[in-house]
Amino acid sequence: xxxxxxxxxxxxxxxxxxxxxxxxxxxxxxxxxxxxxxxxxxxxxxxxxxxxxxxxxxxxxxxxxxxxxxxxxxxxxxxxxxxxxxxxxxxxxxxxxxxxxxxxxxxxxxxxxxxxxxxxxxxxxxxxxxxxxxxxxxxxxxxxxxxxxxxxxxxxxxxxxxxxxxxxxxxxxxxxxxxxxxxxxxxxxxxxxxxxxxxxxxxxxxxxxxxxxxxxxxxxxxxxxxxxxxxxxxxxxxxxxxxxxxxxxxxxxxxxxxxxxxxxxxxxxxxxxxxxxxxxxxxxxxxxxxxxxxxxxxxxxxxxxxxxxxxxx
Ligand SMILES: *[C@@H]1O[C@H](CO)[C@@H](O)[C@H](O)[C@H]1NC(C)=O
Ligand SMILES: *[C@@H]1O[C@H](CO)[C@@H](O)[C@H](O)[C@H]1NC(C)=O
Ligand SMILES: *[C@@H]1O[C@H](CO)[C@@H](O)[C@H](O)[C@H]1NC(C)=O
Numbered sequence: 001x002x003x004x005x006x007x008x009x010x011x012x013x014x015x016x017x018x019x020x021x022x023x024x025x026x027x028x029x030x031x032x033x034x035x036x037x038x039x040x041x042x043x044x045x046x047x048x049x050x051x052x053x054x055x056x057x058x059x060x061x062x063x064x065x066x067x068x069x070x071x072x073x074x075x076x077x078x079x080x081x082x083x084x085x086x087x088x089x090x091x092x093x094x095x096x097x098x099x100x101x102x103x104x105x106x107x108x109x110x111x112x113x114x115x116x117x118x119x120x121x122x123x124x125x126x127x128x129x130x131x132x133x134x135x136x137x138x139x140x141x142x143x144x145x146x147x148x149x150x151x152x153x154x155x156x157x158x159x160x161x162x163x164x165x166x167x168x169x170x171x172x173x174x175x176x177x178x179x180x181x182x183x184x185x186x187x188x189x190x191x192x193x194x195x196x197x198x199x200x201x202x203x204x205x206x207x208x209x210x211x212x213x214x215x216x217x218x219x220x221x222x223x224x225x226x227x228x229x230x231x232x233x234x235x236x237x238x239x240x241x242x243x244x245x246x247x248x249x250x251x252x253x254x255x256x257x258x259x260x261x262x263x264x265x266x267x268x269x270x271x272x273x274x275x276x277x278x279x280x281x282x283x284x285x286x287x288x289x290x291x292x293x294x295x296x297x298x299x300x301x302x303x304x305x306x307x308x309x310x311x312x313x
Contacts, residue, residue, distance in 0.1 A: 038139075038140055039062050039063060039064065039066070039135070039140065039142060040062075040063045040142055041060055041061065041062065041063070041116075041133060041135060041142050041143070041144040042059075042060070042061045042062075042063045042144075043059060043060050043061075043133060043144040043145070043146050044059055044146065046147075047147040047148065047149040048146060048147065048148050048149065049149050049150075049151055050123050050148065050149070050150060050151065051123065051150065051151050051152070052123060052124065052125060052150065052152065053122055053123060054123050055119065055120065055121045055122070055123070056119070056120050056123055056148070057108075057109070057117045057118070057119050057120075058075070058117060058118040058119075058120065058131055058133070058146045058148065059109075059117045059146065060075075060115075060116050060117050060118065060133035060135075060144060060146060061109075061114055061115050061116065061117065062114030062115075062116065062135065063114075064114075065113060065114040066114055067111065067112045067113070067114065068111040068112075068114050068115075068116050068135060069091060069111045069112055070091070070137070071135050071136060071137050072087075072088065072089040072135070072136045072137075073086070073087070073088040073089075073107065073111075073116045073133075073134070073135050074086070074087050074088075074089075074132075074134045074135075074136075075087075075105070075118045075131055075132070075133055075134075076131070076132050076134070077098075077129065077130065077131060077132070078130050078132060078145075080098065083097070083098045084097055084098065085097060085098050085100075085101040085105055085118070085120075085131070086101065086105040086106075086107070086118060088107060088111075088116075093106070093107070100126065101120075104120060104121045104122055105118060105119065105120055105121075106118075106119045106121075107119070116133060116135055118131065118133070118146075120148075123148075123150065125150060125152070125181075125209055125210065125211075127148060127150070128148055128149065128150045128181070128210070129147065129148060130145055130146070130147050130148075131145070131146045131147075131148060132144070132145055132146075133145075133146060149181075149182055150181050150182075151181065151182075151234060151238065152179065152180060152181035152211060153179075153180070153234070153238055153240065154177050154178055154179035154180035154184065154211070154212075154213075154214075154232060154240065155177050155178050155179050155240070156177070156240050156242055157175050157176065157177040157186075157230045157231070157232050157240060157241065157242040158175070158176050158177065158242070159173060159174070159175050159228075159230055159242050159243075159244040160173070160174045161173055161174075161244070161246060161247070162174070164219050168219075169221065169222070170219040170220060170221050170222070171219070171220055171221075171222050171246045171247070172217055172218075172219055173217060173218055173219075173220050173228060173244060173246050174215065174216070174217040175188070175215065175216050175217070175230035175232075175242070176213065176214065176215035176216075177213065177214055177215075177232040177240065178207065178211070178213040179207070179211045179212075179213070180211060180212045180213070180214065180232065180234070181210070181211050181212060182212070182234070183204060183212045183214075184212065184214055184232045184233055184234050185202075185232070185233055185234075186202045186214050186215075186216050186230065186231070186232050187230075187231050187233075188216070188218060188228060188229070188230055189228070189229045189231065190226060190228060190229075191226040191227055191228075196218065196228075198218065199216055199217075199218050201216065202214060202215075202216045203215050203216065214232055216230070220246045222246050222247050226245075227243045227244060227245045227246075228243065228244055228245075228246055229241055229242065229243045229244075230242050230243075230244075
């Protein structure tokens with residue numbers, strides 16, 4: 001029976017074992033108080049969904065229902081047992097917790113009713129992930145995992161056109177969108193709203209904050225001349241769509257860059273011409289004004305030199 005007890009402490013149980021263990025402990029151990037009870041924890045199966053800045057409850061309840069007030073309740077991220085998000089023991093919430101959760105966590109479900117759910121306020125992106133709910137008495141402990149998923153809507157899909165590699169008269173249409181959580185789906189549709197399934201692949205990348213970027217491309221015949229739509233979505237209500245009319249890339253590739261370059265060269269030519277014209281006029285003017293001065297100076301020198309000589313002598 002002690003082997004079964006060990007097994008129970010480590011993990012799953014079924015009611016048969018539970019009953020036998022309970023009966024055994026009743027028979028063999030004098031039970032000191034209610035906090036020696038053997039219990040399990042009830043948590044949700046799927047993840048809890050929430051949004052940034054929201055308040056959320058991570059459910060965790062004792063089964064059978066009895067007061068958790070004399071017990072220890074520890075909520076921690078896996079690997080952070082000694083730095084819990086919340087620690088309740090000796091009938092009060094302890095101060096020594098992870099600073100990331102300061103002032104944002106509480107137990108509001110009613111400990112006396114066995115509800116040890118963690119309330120988390122002002123949810124941030126970093127709050128995403130697993131949480132362990134661990135409840136222990138002097139004789140017993142149980143833990144269970146609750147997962148928190150953040151819903152973040154990303155940006156409007158950006159559609160761009162390029163000439164298809166290898167030509168063939170098709171255009172390469174690319175759709176990309178950044179900043180999603182959790183991983184979204186991407187679908188291409190034609191004007192009729194029918195999904196296009198000949199898409200090569202959908203690529204996912206994670207940014208430094210752990211948000212997901214998605215992109216996909218397909219080849220389209222511009223002769224179809226109907227618009228295409230690209231939808232990125234988390235669910236039917238949480239989606240963003242963009243549309244494009246895929247046309248063949250313009251002849252001569254008269255891009256904005258080429259236009260600006262041409263404009264700059266044109267302006268340079270114009271300024272050079274104006275500059276040369278002004279310079280020419282200026283040199284003309286100085287030549288015509290300098291010549292008489294020069295002759296006057298020469299004449300003055302000639303007349304002054306003998307004068308100076310007479311004064312000195
Ligand atoms: C969260 O709240 C803060 C302060 O109230 C605000 O500045 C920020 O924009 C909010 N973020 C979102 C995603 O709602
Ligand atoms: C436990 O408490 C949470 C609030 O933290 C509440 O949402 C939940 O409904 C409670 N469960 C029961 C069974 O009362
Ligand atoms: C289409 O464009 C994407 C980039 O947006 C590129 O990775 C892909 O190789 C292109 N495919 C063809 C056939 O041109």
